Amino acid sequence: MRLRHALAVLVALSGLAASAQTELAVEPYTFTADDGRTVEAELGRFRVPENRQRPAGRTIGLAFVRFPSTSPTPGPPIVYLAGGPGGSGTGTAEGTRFDLFQSLRAVADVIAFDQRGTGFSDRLPECPHEVALPLDVPGTRAATDAAWAEGTRACAAHWRRLGVDLAAYNTDESADDLDALRHVLGADRVSLWAISYGTHLALVTIRRHPDAVARAVLAGVEGPDHTLKLPSHQQVLLEQIDAGHRAQNPEASFLADVEAVLDRLRAAPVVVDAEVEGETVGLAIGAFDVQWLAANMLGGPELSMQLPGLFAAMRAGDFSTVASWIVYLKQPSGIAAMSSAMDAASGASLWRRARIASEARRTLLGDAINAPGPAQSVALGVPDLGPAFRAPVASDVPVLFISGTLDGRTPVANADEVSAGFSDHAHLVIEGAGHSDPLFLGSPVILERMLSFFGGAAVESETVHLAP
Secondary structure, eight states, X not given: OHHHHXXXXXXXXXXXXXXXXXXXXXEEEEEEOXXXXXEEEEEEXXXXXXXXXXXXXXXXXXXXXXXXXXXXXXXXXXXXXXXXXXXOHHHHHHTTTHXXXXXXXXXXXXXXXXXXXXXXXXXXXXXXXXXXXOSSSOOOHHHHHHXXXXXXXXXXXXXXXXXXXXXXXXXXXXXXXXXXXXXXXXXXXXXXXXXXXXXXXXXXXXXXXXXXXXXXXXXSOOOTTOSSOXXXXXXXXXXXXXXXXXXXXXXXXXXXXXXXXXXXHHHOOEEEEEEETTEEEEEEEOHHHHHHHHHHHTTSHHHHTTHHHHHHHHHTTXXXXXXXXXXXXXXXXXXXXXXXXXXXXXXXXXXXHHHXXXXXXXXXXXXXXXXXXXXXXXXXXXXXXXXXXXXXXXXXXOEEEEEETTOSSSOHHHHHHHHTTBSSEEEEEEETOOSSTHHHHSOHHHHHHHHHHHTTOOOOOEEEEOOO
16 A cells, blocks of 8 residues: 555656746636635646756646736736745635735736645645654753654655655745746736745845846745844844733733743743643643743734733743643644755855854743754755855845734844845835734735735835734
8 A cells, every 4th residue: 555655656746857847728717715705717837847957857837826907907917925935825815815816906917826836736745754742841942853853854765765856945946937937927027926935935036037027015024044033033022012011011021921931940840731632641841842832922913912921820830821832832743845945945144043043042032933943954955055045135126025013923124134135115014913914914005005016106115003
C-alpha cells in the first residue's frame, strides 16, 4: 500500500521537461464563496519551469481565477498575492475578502493567483512526520528548536526521496512566475495587491521585473530582510497594550504582571491539569511556554487584548485558563514544504540576526516570535538567496502601503523602512488594526483609497481610526 502511494506521488510530480511555460488554458468557472454566493469567472492554468536554474528539468502547473472587470476602460490586471507563505489566492477570495475582490473589478480585472505549491496550482506532497512537543515537560527554546529541526530533517528526506526540488521553492522563482503570469495574460503590466508574505514577494517582483508592475498596494509589509521578526517591535506592542490597560485600570500594570509571571516560572515551572482529547493530563508550564504563547497572540487585538487578563490570573496563581492555549500551541503539527522552503531561502542578514540577539536579551518576550524558524530553516537545507536578495528595494513604482498599529507581525515600522526606497508612495495607517483582515476590512475608507489608487489617482498618507 505504501509503495503504491509513493509511486502515485512520483507520477504526480513528474511533469514535462521544458525551458519555457506552455500556453495558457482558460475555461469558464463558477466561483463559489464560503457563504454560498457565486460569480461567473475564468479558471486559468499554465506551466513554468520548476527550477529556472535547471532548464532541462520538469515543469509545474500554476493556476488562477480571473474576475473580469466591470469597467469599460479597465486598468492593468490586479493580481492578489496571499500571505503565509503558503496562502492561496483563490482560497482567500472565497472567504471574508470575497466582496473586496468583487469591488475592485470596478477598475480592472482581478486575478486570484495561486503561488507555486498552493491552491489550484500543483501541490507538493504532504509529509507523514509531525512535531509533537511533550506536555509533561516545561518548554524551552532549545527543546522546541530541536524538536522542529528533527521533524524538518525527516520531512526534507521524505520530500527528496519523492523527487521534490526544495531549492525551487523560493521568492525569486515565485517573482519570475508572476512575470510569466503577466506574459500569458497578454498584459504589458500588472498591478499587485498583497498582504504579509505576499508583500515580500511583491517587493522582490518589483526589483526583478520593474517594468512589469504598474502599481502596488502592500498591506502588512514584510520587506526583503523582514522574515525574522524584531523583539523590539513586540516590546513596543506590549507597552501599547499596557498603556491602554492602564487607561481603563489605573491601578493595574500589565507589564509588571508579565515580568512577575516570567520570574516565577523561571524559578519554578508550574504543573496544572489540562484536558486533552477528553482526558485530564498534567501540563508543565515554563517561562518559554508563556513567552511563545504571548508572542503568537500579538498578531492582532482579537487575541492580544486577552493578554492582560491571562497574565493577571497567572500572577494570582491561576494557570487554568492559559493551560488550554498552551496545549493548543504544543499539539502535533505538520510541516509544509512550500512555506518552510520559502522562509528558509529568504533567510536573514547577519546584521538583523545580531540585532535580534541583542534585543532578545532586553525584551520581555525575547525572540520567541521567531521560534522555531531559524532552526527549522537550517534543518531543511535549502540554498540561501543571499545578501543581494535582502537588500532594500529602490523603485519609482507607485505604492500604497497599509499598516495596523496593533499588528505584531508586520508593524508600521516595516512599511516606514521599506517606503524609503520608493519615490512615489503613500502610507495608510489603520489605528487599532492588527494583522490580516482588519488591514483591508477595518474601515470603508480603505476600499475607497484602494479603488482610487488602482484607478490611477494620487492618494495621500493618512491615519484611519477604527472603533475600539
